Amino acid sequence: MDKRSTVVFLFLFLSACAGRGPAPVEDREVESRVREPAKQDSAGVQVFPLQNPAVKELIADASAAESTGDYSQAATLLERALRIQPRDPEILQNLAEVQLQVNDFEQALNFAIRSYDIGPRVGEICSRNWRTISVAREHLGDHNGSLQAGKKAAECMNTKPESL
Amino acid sequence: MSPGDEAHDQMSKRSKKKRSRRKKSGTSPSRGWAGRIWKLLLLMAGVFLGLLLPWVTYLNYQVTTEFEGRKWDLPSRVYARALDLFPGARITLQDLEKELGLSGYRRSEQVTRPGLYGISGNTLDIHRRAFGFPDGAEDAIRLRVRLAGEEITAVSDVASGRHLELARLDPAEIASIYPLQKEDRTLVKITEAPPLLLTGLQAVEDRNFKHHPGVDLRGIARAAAANLRAGKAVQGGSTLTQQLVKNYFLTQDRTVTRKFNEAIMAVLLELHYGKAEILEAYINEVFLGQQGAYAVHGFGQASLFYFDQPLERLEARHIALLIGLVKGASYYNPRRHPDRAKKRRNQVLSAFAETGLMTESEAALAAAAPLGVSREPRSRGTRYHAFVDLVRRQLAQVYREEDLKTEGLRIFTTLVPHVQEKAQRSVTDGLHNLEERGLSSSLQGALVVADVASGEVQALIGDRDASRAGFNRAIHARRQIGSVIKPLVYLLALEHDEDYTLLTRIEDEPVTLKLADGSAWTPANYDGKSHGEVTLLEALTQSYNQATVRLGLNIGVNHLLNRVKQLGVDADIDAVPSVFLGAVELTPLEVTQIYQSLAAGGFSVPLRSVIAVQTADGDELVRYPLRIMPQPRREAIGVLNYALTEVVEQGTAKRLQGLLGRQVTLAGKTGTTNDRRDSWYVGYTRNRIAVAWVGEDDNRPAGVTGSNAAMRLWAGLFRELPVEPVDLRMPDGAYWFWVDGGSGWLTGEKCDGAIQIPFVDGSEPRQATDCLATRDKDKDSIWKKWFGKKDG
Numbered sequence: 008m009d010k011r012s013t014v015v016f017l018f019l020f021l022s023a024c025a026g027r028g029p030a031p032v033e034d035r036e037v038e039s040r041v042r043e044p045a046k047q048d049s050a051g052v053q054v055f056p057l058q059n060p061a062v063k064e065l066i067a068d069a070s071a072a073e074s075t076g077d078y079s080q081a082a083t084l085l086e087r088a089l090r091i092q093p094r095d096p097e098i099l100q101n102l103a104e105v106q107l108q109v110n111d112f113e114q115a116l117n118f119a120i121r122s123y124d125i126g127p128r129v130g131e132i133c134s135r136n137w138r139t140i141s142v143a144r145e146h147l148g149d150h151n152g153s154l155q156a157g158k159k160a161a162e163c164m165n166t167k168p169e170s171l
Numbered sequence: 172m173s174p175g176d177e178a179h180d181q182m183s184k185r186s187k188k189k190r191s192r193r194k195k196s197g198t199s200p201s202r203g204w205a206g207r208i209w210k211l212l213l214l215m216a217g218v219f220l221g222l223l224l225p226w227v228t229y230l231n232y233q234v235t236t237e238f239e240g241r242k243w244d245l246p247s248r249v250y251a252r253a254l255d256l257f258p259g260a261r262i263t264l265q266d267l268e269k270e271l272g273l274s275g276y277r278r279s280e281q282v283t284r285p286g287l288y289g290i291s292g293n294t295l296d297i298h299r300r301a302f303g304f305p306d307g308a309e310d311a312i313r314l315r316v317r318l319a320g321e322e323i324t325a326v327s328d329v330a331s332g333r334h335l336e337l338a339r340l341d342p343a344e345i346a347s348i349y350p351l352q353k354e355d356r357t358l359v360k361i362t363e364a365p366p367l368l369l370t371g372l373q374a375v376e377d378r379n380f381k382h383h384p385g386v387d388l389r390g391i392a393r394a395a396a397a398n399l400r401a402g403k404a405v406q407g408g409s410t411l412t413q414q415l416v417k418n419y420f421l422t423q424d425r426t427v428t429r430k431f432n433e434a435i436m437a438v439l440l441e442l443h444y445g446k447a448e449i450l451e452a453y454i455n456e457v458f459l460g461q462q463g464a465y466a467v468h469g470f471g472q473a474s475l476f477y478f479d480q481p482l483e484r485l486e487a488r489h490i491a492l493l494i495g496l497v498k499g500a501s502y503y504n505p506r507r508h509p510d511r512a513k514k515r516r517n518q519v520l521s522a523f524a525e526t527g528l529m530t531e532s533e534a535a536l537a538a539a540a541p542l543g544v545s546r547e548p549r550s551r552g553t554r555y556h557a558f559v560d561l562v563r564r565q566l567a568q569v570y571r572e573e574d575l576k577t578e579g580l581r582i583f584t585t586l587v588p589h590v591q592e593k594a595q596r597s598v599t600d601g602l603h604n605l606e607e608r609g610l611s612s613s614l615q616g617a618l619v620v621a622d623v624a625s626g627e628v629q630a631l632i633g634d635r636d637a638s639r640a641g642f643n644r645a646i647h648a649r650r651q652i653g654s655v656i657k658p659l660v661y662l663l664a665l666e667h668d669e670d671y672t673l674l675t676r677i678e679d680e681p682v683t684l685k686l687a688d689g690s691a692w693t694p695a696n697y698d699g700k701s702h703g704e705v706t707l708l709e710a711l712t713q714s715y716n717q718a719t720v721r722l723g724l725n726i727g728v729n730h731l732l733n734r735v736k737q738l739g740v741d742a743d744i745d746a747v748p749s750v751f752l753g754a755v756e757l758t759p760l761e762v763t764q765i766y767q768s769l770a771a772g773g774f775s776v777p778l779r780s781v782i783a784v785q786t787a788d789g790d791e792l793v794r795y796p797l798r799i800m801p802q803p804r805r806e807a808i809g810v811l812n813y814a815l816t817e818v819v820e821q822g823t824a825k826r827l828q829g830l831l832g833r834q835v836t837l838a839g840k841t842g843t844t845n846d847r848r849d850s851w852y853v854g855y856t857r858n859r860i861a862v863a864w865v866g867e868d869d870n871r872p873a874g875v876t877g878s879n880a881a882m883r884l885w886a887g888l889f890r891e892l893p894v895e896p897v898d899l900r901m902p903d904g905a906y907w908f909w910v911d912g913g914s915g916w917l918t919g920e921k922c923d924g925a926i927q928i929p930f931v932d933g934s935e936p937r938q939a940t941d942c943l944a945t946r947d948k949d950k951d952s953i954w955k956k957w958f959g960k961k962d963g
Contacts, residue, residue: 061257061337079794083306083783086625086797091255093624093858094898102797117799121774124805124902 037104040142045134048164058095062088066101078109096126096136103139116143133163227435234436235443237419238452245358245579245787249562250342251586252627252782253304256316257337260323261893264293266589267318271297273343273588275479275549285311286480293318296329302341305583305783305791314338321893343588346559348575357471358579358787359482361451367487367528368470369450371494374526375519377411381446385412385437412437414497415453459493460500462548467500477505479545487529488537491519492544505544513542554595556640557633558586561760561780564646569784569793579787584780585627590892594618594630594861595637597887602635602865605880614875615868616884617644619763620861625797626767626776629859631760642868645759650866652762653753654714654823654877655842655851658769658811659734660751661711661719663726665807668934673708673814674915679718684748694720694752697843706915708928711814712822714841716752723751737802739764739775753842762853763862769812770838770855772902773805806904810929812838813899819854823878827854830886836896839885841877850875852882857895861885904932911940919943 058066065088072080082105088098103118119139126132137160144153254262254270262270268278271288276297279287285300294317301311313329326335361369373380379387391408409417416436440449458466459473467476473493474482485493495515496503505512517538524534562584566575574580598616606612620630633643642648664671679702683693694716696702701717702709710718723731728746735742740761744750757765760778768775776799783794802808815838818824823841828834835856842851850865850873865880867873875881901907911918912926915936919925922942930936 059257059259061255061259064336080306082796083794087255087306089625089797090252090622090627091257091260093622114798117774117801120801121799124772124774125898125900128903 036142037107041104041107041135041138045131045138045160048134048161058097059092062092062095062098065091066098069101069105073105073108078105081105094125096122096132100126100132100135100139103143104135107139107142110146112143112146116140116147119143129163131163134160136160137163227439230432230436231439234416234419234439238440238444245356246347247575247578247580247582248344249346249348249559249582249584251345251584251588253302253342254340255337256314256323256326256339257335258323258325261321262318262323262589263321264290264295264318267295267316269589269592270340270343271295273345273592274340275343277479277545282313284480284484297340299338300341303581303785303789304339304341305785305794308789309339312338342583345555345584345586345588346562348559348563348582356455356468357475357481358455359451359469359471361447361454363483364451364454364470365483365485365490367523368454368482368490368494370526370528371490371519371523372411372450372454372497374528375494375522376414376497377409378526380411380450383410383412383441385439385441386410386434409433410437411453412440412449415449415456416440418453418456418458457497458500459496460504476548477544479549486537486543487523487533488516488520488540489543491523491537492516492542495519505542509542509544512544516542554637555586555591557643557645558584558591558628558631558780560633560643560646561628561631565779565781565795566784580792581785581787581789582781583783583785585622585629585782586780587629590620590888591630591632593891594620594632594888597884597891598632598863599635599637601880601884601887604883605865605875610874610880611867613867614865614873614880615644616881617648617759617864618861618884618888619645619759620859620888621763621767621778623767623770623855623858623860624774624776626778627782628763628778628780631780644864647758648864648866648868649756649758650849650864650870651753651844652755652757652851653842653844653849654716655762655840655853656731656750656753656755657711657714657719658815658840659731659738659765660723660726661707661814662769662807662811663730663734664707664722665810665931666804667726668807668931671707672930672934672936673810673928674706674910674936676704676706677710677718677722679703679705679710679715680721682717682720682724684720684724686747692749694749708814708817712817712820714818714823720748720751724748735765738768739777753844759862759864762851762864763860766853766855766862767860768802769808769815770860770897772812772898773802773808775800775802805902806931809901809905810931812897813929815840816897816899824852824854824882826878827882827886830883831890831894833894835894836899837894838897839882841882843876846872847874847876848872850877850880850882852877852885854882854885854889855897856889857898859889859892861888863888899929901929905929906932906935908935909943910936911942914938914940916940917943 065084069081069084069088072078072084082102085098085102085105089095089102092098099118099122103115103122106112106115106118116139119136123133123136126136137156141153141156141160144156251273268290276286276288279289282289282296282298285298288295288297294315297314297316299312299314302309314335315327315329316323317325326338327333328335377387377390379390383390387410390410394408413433416433455469455471457470458468459470460467460476462476467473470493471482473496474480474485474489477493478485478489492505492512495512495518498515502508503512503515520529520534520538523529524531529537562582563572563575566582598618602614602616605614614635616632616635618630618632619628621628631645633645634641665673679696681693681701683691686692696716697714702715705715705718707722710722728748728750731750732744732746735744740757742755742757742761744755747754764778767778776797779795781795784792786792816836818841819827819837819839824839827837827839837854837856839852839854842853843849848866848870852863854861863881863884865873865875865884907927907929909918909920909922909925910916910928911922912924917936917939919942922940
């Protein structure tokens with residue numbers, strides 16, 4: 008590798024780390040543009056309903072399937088979890104993220120909206136909801152919508168539930 | 172004829188020629204004689220070529236087509252959903268036992284093998300079978316399941332004692348989709364068949380199977396001798412190959428021609444196929460019993476039919492019985508003629524001993540044991556005709572009916588057996604009950620039950636009589652839906668939030684419309700009265716016709732028809748004002764589709780009955796994943812959902828909670844059509860939606876109303892199911908406010924006459940009562956804090 012290409016490579020490598028620039032249309036987008044930033048800006052604010060251990064197990068199995076690239080199996084397991092707990096925002100958001108990874112942006116968008124509608128509308132899951140919506144809208148060519156969703160993701164942190 | 176057949180014919184010609192040559196070398200040395208014989212042989216060859224060869228060619232074609240074609244005809248198996256067992260699962264011991272029974276489990280003192288379960292107190296010991304689920308195969312496992320009240324409290328693996336978060340039951344086989352021949356078969360590969368079955372069959376039916384060319388002259392002689400010795404027929408002379416041919420062309424005539432054809436076809440079959448292939452076809456083809464209209468073919472199916480166990484789990488005495496049945500499945504039918512069957516089985520056991528397949532003492536021990544036949548064959552689940560119709564409909568989009576009948580597909584459906592059973596009972600008993608109250612005995616009913624969020628159809632009833640497989644009303648009965656349409660009129664009004672809220676006042680006064688044909692139409696209210704100025708909420712909950720028509724006219728009928736389409740039903744509806752009062756013909760299934768969208772807060776899901784389809788070997792062919800579609804203006808749907816709970820709280824369905832015996836927030840709508848021809852009730856809980864219809868098949872006045880008939884059926888079902896209250900949390904864009912019930916102004920939670928009502932954002936009242944100004948100025952309600960509109 009010559010000097011110049013090394014510099015170019017390093018530049019690309021570091022810019023990828025910084026998370027700027029056009030995101031590659033690939034599965035890691037879900038980590039770099041949804042999960043990681045949501046985790047960071049939520050700073051530990053998690054508002055999940057009580058989860059059944061059976062659902063937890065299925066979510067874990069689905070994550071395992073997802074990490075091996077078996078998205079169909081991941082979706083099947085999440086749907087099974089949804090049968091046990093039909094109104095669980097985390098299952099729905101995970102389904103949205105699976106759809107994102109198989110490039111079904113319309114369904115990714117729909118599952119994320121559903122998760123937001125019945126979810127806590129604050130904290131990490133809220134941020135994942137809007138970030139997914141933002142990425143999906145971008146892929147669907149709705150740039151304004153994508154930007155707005157990005158702003159909504161930031162708002163998830165401003166509206167923590169007040170004490171009674 | 173295919174080129175392959177031609178080649179086979181060449182082969183059979185060659186073999187005949189060989190035989191001719193042998194004959195020649197064995198004849199007299201005399202030349203003159205030889206010449207004559209030679210001529211005679213030529214003549215015979217001529218006749219053979221001229222007549223016999225075309226005949227053999229024809230038989231060859233027949234037998235090979237049959238062998239290739241029918242060998243693998245397998246009915247598709249249709250499974251219910253698999254029951255998840257986990258701590259917290261809501262199910263009663265009674266329902267769990269019901270599910271076990273439907274999955275073919277039997278209660279036993281000793282839970283010694285898969286397929287058995289035992290109960291002690293509130294604990295079940297279930298030996299779950301191995302099963303290939305749509306998301307993976309699982310081995311057999313012994314599960315211990317503890318219940319308390321209506322809930323599972325613990326699940327564990329008996330072998331390891333390990334606590335399990337989640338396990339499941341193998342699903343009930345609810346139906347098979349059969350080939351036209353009405354044959355039932357569970358395919359067995361020769362490599363997976365018990366060795367004793369293969370050797371035993373030969374010992375009893377065809378000892379020279381490995382060596383003969385299809386027919387066995389020595390075998391015939393030996394059988395004749397044996398029969399002579401015994402003084403009766405104990406052995407048959409037909410080879411297994413001949414028997415297979417005979418099974419293919421089931422004619423009962425015992426003519427010489429048939430025997431002759433059978434022999435030729437057997438030889439032809441042996442020329443084309445190996446011994447293993449022929450034996451494999453045989454063990455899957457042979458007729459071994461009759462279950463109703465269905466013939467039981469092959470040892471795999473016979474094993475399930477007689478012993479309720481897969482073939483590989485059978486003991487020697489069971490295998491002996493099945494082999495014995497080859498001789499005459501109805502004569503030796505072990506359920507009808509146990510003595511005959513036992514005698515026959517023991518003859519087979521002696522043949523096993525005689526040929527060294529087992530020792531004399533083993534045979535004697537087995538001969539002393541009982542037959543071990545299950546009391547009744549496992550039901551083929553034909554009770555669920557209506558649901559299976561729906562399955563066929565969904566699959567017809569992907570598969571040809573022919574494939575369903577022959578490819579042995581494994582079809583995983585959404586049916587929840589205990590809900591289906593209860594739904595059928597509620598229809599059957601509910602209509603019977605109406606009969607006792609003086610209504611007609613020819614009333615019919617339909618009921619569809621689905622999961623709100625996933626659109627999975629859990630139960631479908633299309634006839635008051637479960638055993639009838641005819642007209643399926645849930646799918647095919649197109650009937651006027653009456654007031655069941657009205658919520659959509661109000662939904663459209665709420666979407667025009669600048670003009671309408673639930674508290675907007677409209678006139679319930681007579682209205683006369685000129686119709687396209689020139690006639691006038693003046694709809695009346697159910698009680699024959701007009702109610703003056705009423706709120707949208709009152710008009711909907713009391714189902715006032717005049718107010719609804721006036722509202723509808725402001726909105727426009729085309730708007731309404733578009734909304735119906737948007738909610739997932741593409742029906743051909745005339746755009747006339749009577750549509751506002753439900754002059755729209757829809758099926759119960761279509762009504763379910765429309766209300767699923769509402770019940771799920773505006774997330775439409777196409778109703779599904781099939782989740783996945785696998786090949787006979789368990790490879791996934793197709794999966795029907797959950798796909799959701801958000802409706803526009805979900806905030807208006809949220810507000811409408813509240814209004815529909817008021818229908819149950821104080822509207823036309825207010826008797827529902829009494830019928831249920833429970834105070835719980837439910838949403839619903841009654842529907843009655845002109846002259847009381849149709850009775851509808853659509854209702855949903857948090858997780859389940861059900862649509863009930865009652866009426867006469869010929870559409871004559873039936874004396875029914877929404878609340879006197881269909882609602883009773885609905886209540887009959889939900890009395891037997893866990894009921895969760897409807898979730899009234901508003902989606903983004905709609906908020907709860909405290910308002911004064913009289914003036915409709917904003918008020919404080921603690922003010923007199925305060926009621927809480929949801930509004931689409933921005934449509935909430937502008938004026939406030941004095942009470943709000945003085946008492947609650949700085950104090951927002953807890954509701955509003957948590958779920959209400961944010962400042963700004």
